[in-house]
Amino acid sequence: MLKVSLLGAGRIGWVHAKAISSYAGSELVAVSDHFPENAEKLAAEFNCAARTTDDIIADPAIDAVLIATSTDTHSDLMEKATQAGKAVLCEKPVDLSLERARACQKVVAKTGKPVMIGFNRRFDPSFxxxxxxxxxxxxxxxxxxxxxxxxxxxxxxxxxxxxxxxxxxxxxxxxxxxxxxxxxxxxxxxxxxxxxxxxxxxxxxxxxxxxxxxxxxxxxxxxxxxxxxxxxxxxxxxxxxxxxxxxxxxxxxxxxxxxxxxxxxxxxxxxxxxxxxxxxAYTAEWDSFVTAVTKGTKMPVTLEEGVNxxxxxxxxxxxxxxxxxxxxxxx
Amino acid sequence: MLKVSLLGAGRIGWVHAKAISSYAGSELVAVSDHFPENAEKLAAEFNCAARTTDDIIADPAIDAVLIATSTDTHSDLMEKATQAGKAVLCEKPVDLSLERARACQKVVAKTGKPVMIGFNRRFDPSFxxxxxxxxxxxxxxxxxxxxxxxxxxxxxxxxxxxxxxxxxxxxxxxxxxxxxxxxxxxxxxxxxxxxxxxxxxxxxxxxxxxxxxxxxxxxxxxxxxxxxxxxxxxxxxxxxxxxxxxxxxxxxxxxxxxxxxxxxxxxxxxxxxxxxxxxxAYTAEWDSFVTAVTKGTKMPVTLEEGVNxxxxxxxxxxxxxxxxxxxxxxx
Amino acid sequence: MLKVSLLGAGRIGWVHAKAISSYAGSELVAVSDHFPENAEKLAAEFNCAARTTDDIIADPAIDAVLIATSTDTHSDLMEKATQAGKAVLCEKPVDLSLERARACQKVVAKTGKPVMIGFNRRFDPSFxxxxxxxxxxxxxxxxxxxxxxxxxxxxxxxxxxxxxxxxxxxxxxxxxxxxxxxxxxxxxxxxxxxxxxxxxxxxxxxxxxxxxxxxxxxxxxxxxxxxxxxxxxxxxxxxxxxxxxxxxxxxxxxxxxxxxxxxxxxxxxxxxxxxxxxxxAYTAEWDSFVTAVTKGTKMPVTLEEGVNxxxxxxxxxxxxxxxxxxxxxxx
Amino acid sequence: MLKVSLLGAGRIGWVHAKAISSYAGSELVAVSDHFPENAEKLAAEFNCAARTTDDIIADPAIDAVLIATSTDTHSDLMEKATQAGKAVLCEKPVDLSLERARACQKVVAKTGKPVMIGFNRRFDPSFxxxxxxxxxxxxxxxxxxxxxxxxxxxxxxxxxxxxxxxxxxxxxxxxxxxxxxxxxxxxxxxxxxxxxxxxxxxxxxxxxxxxxxxxxxxxxxxxxxxxxxxxxxxxxxxxxxxxxxxxxxxxxxxxxxxxxxxxxxxxxxxxxxxxxxxxxAYTAEWDSFVTAVTKGTKMPVTLEEGVNxxxxxxxxxxxxxxxxxxxxxxx
Structure with a gap:
């Protein structure tokens, strides 16, 4: 059972919370948001804890984080989370700055931790x-x-x-x-x-x-x-x-x-x-992330592809x- | 070149006149109608003669007739035309009376002349x-x-x-x-x-x-x-x-x-x-009739099928x- | 929260178990089956109790039963369950015997309890x-x-x-x-x-x-x-x-x-x-059943319609x- | 009845010959081709005269020409035909040389004669x-x-x-x-x-x-x-x-x-x-050309549009x- 925390409790955060919590192989244990009341509302609905982002990243009991915060925080959070040993699924786009995204890519590569970018459309059944x-x-x-x-x-x-x-x-x-x-x-x-x-x-x-x-x-x-x-x-x-x-x-x-x-x-x-x-597609995306993390196989959408x-x-x-x-x- | 006369200058008669006259292997030579002025109008348009039905049937130069008259005259005209040695394409239905249609079938059979019933939908490209x-x-x-x-x-x-x-x-x-x-x-x-x-x-x-x-x-x-x-x-x-x-x-x-x-x-x-x-379909129907008459092959839609x-x-x-x-x- | 028991743990029972347990307003509390090991397997998967049918029907804490047993038991179970004060969703058909179904209809009517017949196709979004x-x-x-x-x-x-x-x-x-x-x-x-x-x-x-x-x-x-x-x-x-x-x-x-x-x-x-x-459609069917039971409104598919x-x-x-x-x- | 000559007896020439000759308001009177035997073959099929291009253009009895020759001859023929007072329907493209096409446009403009370019797709019923x-x-x-x-x-x-x-x-x-x-x-x-x-x-x-x-x-x-x-x-x-x-x-x-x-x-x-x-579309194109020539209305596809x-x-x-x-x- 993969223990997951969600960073960001906005509209897309709720979509992911639902996918995470209804998936047999993962458990939503915590959520954070820039506005704590947003995190609390989502935590109440999905029966998990509202915590700070730093707290979540520092918690060794958490296996993976799903980054659904504003785009300008993506690179920082990917770096911190992988450095803390966590697997990451980060919403698109990687960053608004290509330079920053490339720097992030290097930092993440050094951690050796798996990062997947959330290009959900790849998981649409027809595509x-x-x-x-x-x-x-x-x-x-x-x-x-x-x-x-x-x-x-x-x-x-x-x-x-x-x-x-x-x-x-x-x-x-x-x-x-x-x-x-x-x-x-x-x-x-x-x-x-x-x-x-x-x-x-x-x-x-x-x-x-x-x-x-x-x-x-x-x-x-x-x-x-x-x-x-x-x-x-x-x-x-x-x-x-x-x-x-x-x-x-x-x-x-x-x-x-x-x-x-x-x-x-x-x-x-x-x-x-x-x-x-x-x-x-969101459901299938989450399934493919958990499966790849669990089996240690290649991420279905790599950070490199996100940078590309x-x-x-x-x-x-x-x-x-x-x-x-x-x-x-x-x- | 099959010399053809049209019996009946109503709406469906005009449809057939167009098919007959624009077909390379047939020539519309005459037309008759219960109301002579209808025949004359069609004759003017298609550059053929307006004549009486009896006159047409009696004319040995005419190879085939297309019967597009009212249904109650179909059996009589099929009998007369085949007895006069002509090939016949008769509009559907054969007759309103099944008994009369069966009697007609016997008379026509004796003449050995080819009769086709105009079930045009068989010639629709998709069907x-x-x-x-x-x-x-x-x-x-x-x-x-x-x-x-x-x-x-x-x-x-x-x-x-x-x-x-x-x-x-x-x-x-x-x-x-x-x-x-x-x-x-x-x-x-x-x-x-x-x-x-x-x-x-x-x-x-x-x-x-x-x-x-x-x-x-x-x-x-x-x-x-x-x-x-x-x-x-x-x-x-x-x-x-x-x-x-x-x-x-x-x-x-x-x-x-x-x-x-x-x-x-x-x-x-x-x-x-x-x-x-x-x-x-009307064009293809006419093509299949002329081809069968010319080659002496089986009618694409038989009188028997019309009776059935x-x-x-x-x-x-x-x-x-x-x-x-x-x-x-x-x- | 409607407390529900499932009678019958066959293929269609599993379909309903999933609908019941993933629905916000209902809780699957028990399941029975002619073969107890089937009930136990489903109970383990959906985290509920495996019990006998009689036991379930006698339990006043259970609000509703979903009947997904073999057709020849439908009438008996509908009668017993409604007499025990429960709301019922019964799979189609009501019975193989029209006479028995009509008798059941009378018994159920006397209880005044709501019964819905599971004609799932009515809930297909396109129909x-x-x-x-x-x-x-x-x-x-x-x-x-x-x-x-x-x-x-x-x-x-x-x-x-x-x-x-x-x-x-x-x-x-x-x-x-x-x-x-x-x-x-x-x-x-x-x-x-x-x-x-x-x-x-x-x-x-x-x-x-x-x-x-x-x-x-x-x-x-x-x-x-x-x-x-x-x-x-x-x-x-x-x-x-x-x-x-x-x-x-x-x-x-x-x-x-x-x-x-x-x-x-x-x-x-x-x-x-x-x-x-x-x-x-199964999901929407369950939603409509729970909603009607909760609000006390007319069943979306009545037993009378099942008999018809x-x-x-x-x-x-x-x-x-x-x-x-x-x-x-x-x- | 518009008297029409066809210049060019290639594949597309045959398409136009059929459209011209089966149209009620036009008559195909002559055809020319770079290879006289091609013209003769088409003339035999459509019951018209095989003549030279110069001869056709010089003939005052001819109202209109349809230019279906090789592209490098289009400009010359449009100029000559309009100078000889004829209406012209010219196949696309106007020319391979934009400069030559623009020069032709000026020459034609001086004659005041109507020229239409054969962009047949405009006449497709769906477009x-x-x-x-x-x-x-x-x-x-x-x-x-x-x-x-x-x-x-x-x-x-x-x-x-x-x-x-x-x-x-x-x-x-x-x-x-x-x-x-x-x-x-x-x-x-x-x-x-x-x-x-x-x-x-x-x-x-x-x-x-x-x-x-x-x-x-x-x-x-x-x-x-x-x-x-x-x-x-x-x-x-x-x-x-x-x-x-x-x-x-x-x-x-x-x-x-x-x-x-x-x-x-x-x-x-x-x-x-x-x-x-x-x-x-070819049939409708021809109809629109003849109608515009006859009524003296604007060409449905102008030479200017062809140049554009x-x-x-x-x-x-x-x-x-x-x-x-x-x-x-x-x-």
Whole structure:
């Protein structure tokens, strides 16, 4: 039974608390938060202790920590927790600063402790099935990858300002998905973006609609499309063209009902947002973390991959700003 | 070049005139109609002669006639035309009277001339592909056939009164489809019906919504659903469950556009009615008739099959009226 | 917190144990089984007591029992449990004997205790959404209901022999669904069946493929298709034609991946069987039961409805045997 | 009755000959070809005269010419034909040289004669329906356009060498589609490409897989994906994200049959290639040309738009070669 503490009792912390506590092989023993009352509320619900972060990290009885705090604390906490001998599952992104993330990577490497980055979408049953079919050679060799990832509605501008920007905050998931599907990182990245959904987002120095094109050493190409708004719900699709065919992962719809009237043939909308779409992915993510920690096998998503995704986000941010392609090795 | 005359210049006559005249191996030379002005109008459009039916049948230069007159004249005209040595393509149904149809069948048989009944749906590309996949054993041995056939809107009650009733007028197509798909006729037929769409249809002694169940000597079962109204368009689907899987033929939609909004994910409606849905079937039907006549091969839809379909309709009509199953051999 | 005991620790008992124990408002306190070792195994897994059925029923501290024993014990247990003052959720079918079920219904009525029958499919999110859309008038007034319900593979013949036959064992779900969707029971039932999937099933006196047609007082018609085999998985579809359109509930597929190759465009199969398809329905069923017991509101599926479904099954069994329609009021 | 001559009796010439000759308002009176025997063959089939191009252009009795010759002759022939007073429908692309195309545009403008460029896809019923729904405001204001356009198999390398390259030869259709859908031309174009399908294509200086990103003055973004190979058939899709939703045009499949087996649920492949997919578009294109010529209304696709599409192709070719974005005003 893995004894786990949760750092951060915000929205995503609650999602993880539920996964940890309902999993047979793990026990949620403690939680901390910047605001102690948040930790206490979650502790009451999940029947665990509310403690300070330092206290948790210092406690040798705790095997693993799940870091769900604000992004600017991720690197510090990963370093401290691994130095204290704990296994870590850290929410994405690794950091907003690529430099800091790389420094963290080195510190963690010295501890030899396992760290996994929480790219939950890898554990979505359909994206997983797509990946397996591709790796099994069912459509031959991949040539062109397309990822469509639209949020239902833009976040508040106040959030946008501290988010690190669309490429680091939102497209980071898709950068990781690209390396998950294709197995490598790109050579060149070209990004374009605009704030056509909400000019306020543009005024805050960010974009809300963006397309990134990535090229690979062997000639493969990937394209990622992001929008902060899709009136019909959370749009999460992947498409891979390969030498012998194509694989697509479609959206999960709210239900399976089809209505035919004089207005047309109507299916349900895609599920509203990430909790509805990816709940089973969070469960599977936690299962894969505990299994890897317990068996001592390779982390399903490594810190290195987390840093790579951040490097892609950095390159895309730079490309969009300067209006020219950026080589990944230059960031 | 097959020289063809058309008997009947109504709506369906025009459909056939177009198929005949645009087909490379046939020439529309004449047309007749109960109302000579109808024949003249069609003749002007298709650049052929307007003549009387007797005149056409007596003309040795005419190789084939297409009978698209009112149903009560079909048997007489098939007899006369074959006795005059012509090949015949006759619109469905063979007759409203099963007795008369059987008598006609005998007369025609004596002439040795080829007669095809115009069950156009057999030539629909999708129904045809389904039949080929079934015959090729792609899903094993058929066990349960389902046919859904809904018209967009009920006909006028005045038409209903002279139509012979839903089973002879509308479901006749589905009875033929059942023998096309399964290759045999059923042993028992049970029909239920009601006039829930339009009570006036019930007052006229007919039904507008009906379900027919048919059982076969080897244990197979078929079910046909008909409705005179589908608010979303012409609904024409076939589904066969077999030992190794299932084949379905879906509806043809008006176009391929999908609209996603906060109201759902909407495709186009099915095409409006039979002209839109089955235009390519009429062309293929004519091609198969001319080819069979020219090569002297078996008619793609025989008069015997036309009589069989009528027998099923007769049995269904009787079953619905008496509220009990009817053996096909008893009609 | 509702204190619940489970009677029956077979496969479906485990499904319910999981639902009961993971639900916030209920606690699984005890379990019994005809074979005590089964009860002990489940008790160990779910951290509750293994006791005898009599002991459980006699315990005033237990608020509710979930009956998941063999069908022939349902009536006895419902009577005893309600007489002991407990709320009951009893698995379908109520009984194999319609007479016994009706007697049970009277006994239970006298106790005034709430009994719900476990027709889990009513709680499927898609069937539920279909029902809500129909009741909201989104497609007008229902005219023709079609239910397709195919199991992936036939059960062992040994099971078939004690099952009560396809209509009571398998189609009972669809009979209930028909009254759930349409809100009433039919007037006439006509059933045909054959043992085309497995002749051994026929030798055992049962059918494996069946079509039932039901007519209602106001002219509506329903048709149910059952097969014990669908090579492609569990096929569970509903379709309602109404005055202004049609509603359909499609199959749940194993995942959302589409593969396009030179062989065609392939989606995943429907989920394998009822556990995969209806797991969320079992959870929702339990929630609705606890809520109704706690609030003292009407049971979501009444014992009367369970008896009605059995009466339909009885009529269908009789109709298939005698080859003629059966009036529901005659069984 | 518009008297029409066809210049060019190759594959696409035959497609147009069929459209011209089966259209009620036009008559195919003559055909020419670089190889006179080709013209004679087509003339025999369509019952018209085989003549020389000069002869046709000099003939005042000819109202319009359809130019379906090799691309390098388009500009010359458009100039000569319009100077001779004829209306012109010219196949795409206008020219391989943007400079020559612009010069031609000026010459033609002076004649005042109507010239239409044969971007047939605009007349596809589904793309047309998508455009109409967008213009009607059904999904609000467009923000992000995606065009997927994959050929089933690469052309011979010999063809690639004289084609002008993928951007001018193949993506030219998609460049036109982007201006058709969005109504304007982009400001910036970024292209990446590789020869991952066939290295021989790379050796010939071209690419076979490419992604182009275009940005517009008002912040809209468009992305076009091209591949010379799709093992599953001709893949032609359009997707527009807008403020209130999304419109997609799906692929046309070979038929409407769905097969469910233990391997999955399989639909038919997309139609093989452009003749199958766009036959109805060629017919509609011709209708719109004749109608505009006859009524003296604006050409449905102008020469200016043809030149614009070529400018986009030029910019994309340059961008892919130089590895940086290109401003459309700089080509």
């Amino acid at each position: 997983n099935a797509l990946k397996k079919a591709l790796d099994a050679g069912e459509i031959g060799k991949a040539e062109l990858l397309s990822i469509t990832s639209f949020d239902p509605a833009p976040p508040p501008v106040s959030y946008v300002k501290v988010s690190g920007g669309l490429f680091r905050d939102m497209m980071i998931h898709d950068f990781d998905m690209s390396q998950f599907i294709l197995g490598v990182t790109p050579v060149n990245i070209t990004a374009v973006g605009s704030s056509i959904v909400d000019p306020e987002i543009g005024a805050a120095g960010d974009v809300d609609t963006a397309v990134v094109t990535m090229t690979y050493a062997d000639g493969r190409i990937a394209v990622i499309k992001n929008s902060r708004r899709a009136a019909y719900g959370y749009d999460q699709r992947i498409e891979v063209l390969a030498s012998d065919g194509m694989l697509q992962a479609k959206n999960l719809l709210e239900n399976l009902v089809v209505k035919s009237t004089s207005s047309g043939v109507t299916e349900a909308k895609p599920t509203l947002f990430f909790l509805e779409r990816y709940m089973s 995704a951040l490097a892609m986000a950095e390159a895309a941010t730079l490309s969009a700003k300067e209006g020219k392609p950026v080589r990944i090795e230059d960031v | 045809n592909a389904l039949k080929k996949a079934l015959d090729a054993g792609e899903i094993g041995k058929a066990e349960l056939l389902s046919i859904t056939s809904f018209d967009p809107a009920p006909p006028p009650v005045s038409y209903v009164k002279v139509s012979g009733g839903l089973f002879r007028d509308m479901m006749i197509h589905d009875f033929d489809m059942s023998q096309f798909i399964l290759g045999v006729t059923p042993v028992n037929i049970t029909a239920v019906g009601s006039s829930i769409v339009d009570p006036e249809i019930g007052a006229a002694g007919d039904v507008d919504t009906a379900v027919v169940t048919m059982t076969y000597a080897d244990g197979r079962i078929a079910v046909i659903k008909n409705s005179r109204r589908a608010a979303y368009g012409y609904d024409q689907r076939i589904e066969v469950l077999a030992s190794d899987g299932m084949l379905q033929a879906k509806n043809l939609l008006e176009n391929l556009v999908v609209k996603s909004t906060s109201s759902g994910v909407t495709e186009a409606k099915p095409t409006l009615f039979f002209l839109e849905r089955y235009m390519s 379909a009528l027998a099923m309709a007769e049995a269904a009509t009787l079953s619905a009226k008496e509220g009990k199953p009817v053996r096909i051999e008893d009609v | 539920n959404a279909l029902k809500k859309a129909l009741d909201a008038g989104e497609i007008g007034k229902a005219e023709l209901l079609s239910i397709t319900s195919f199991d992936p593979a036939p059960p062992p013949v040994s099971y078939v022999k004690v099952s009560g036959g396809l209509f009571r064992d398998m189609m009972i779900h669809d009979f209930d669904m028909s009254q759930f969707i349409l809100g009433v029971t039919p007037v006439n039932i006509t059933a045909v069946g054959s043992s085309i999937v497995d002749p051994e099933i026929g030798a055992a006196g049962d059918v494996d493929t069946a079509v039932v047609t039901m007519t209602y007082a106001d002219g509506r018609i329903a048709v149910i298709k059952n097969s014990r085999r669908a090579a492609y998985g569990y096929d569970q579809r509903i379709e309602v034609l109404a005055s202004d359109g049609m509603l359909q509930a499609k199959n749940l597929l194993e995942n959302l991946v589409v593969k396009s190759t030179s062989s065609g465009v392939t989606e995943a199969k429907p989920t394998l069987f009822f556990l995969e398809r209806y797991m969320s 479904a059995l009466a339909m099954a009885e009529a269908a069994t009789l109709s298939a045997k005698e080859g003629k329609p059966v009036r529901i009021e005659d069984v | 047309n329906a998508l455009k109409k729904a967008l213009d009607a405001g059904e999904i609000g204001k467009a923000e992000l356009l995606s065009i997927t356009s994959f050929d089933p198999a690469p052309p011979p390398v010999s063809y690639v060498k004289v084609s002008g390259g993928l951007f001018r030869d193949m993506m030219i259709h998609d460049f036109d589609m982007s201006q058709f859908i969005l109504g304007v031309t982009p400001v910036n174009i970024t292209a990446v490409g590789s020869s991952i399908v066939d290295p021989e294509i790379g050796a010939a200086g071209d690419v076979d897989t490419a992604v182009v990103t275009m940005t517009y003055a008002d912040g809209r973004i468009a992305v076009i994906k091209n591949s010379r190979r799709a093992a599953y058939g001709y893949d032609q899709r359009i997707e527009v994200l807008a403020s209130d939703g999304m419109l997609q045009a799906k692929n046309l499949l070979e038929n409407l049959v769905v097969k469910s087996t233990s391997s999955g649920v399989t639909e038919a492949k997309p139609t093989l290639f452009f003749l199958e997919r766009y036959m109805s 599409a070529l400018a986009m192709a030029e910019a994309a070719t340059l961008s892919a070669k130089e590895g940086k974005p290109v401003r459309i005003e700089d080509v």
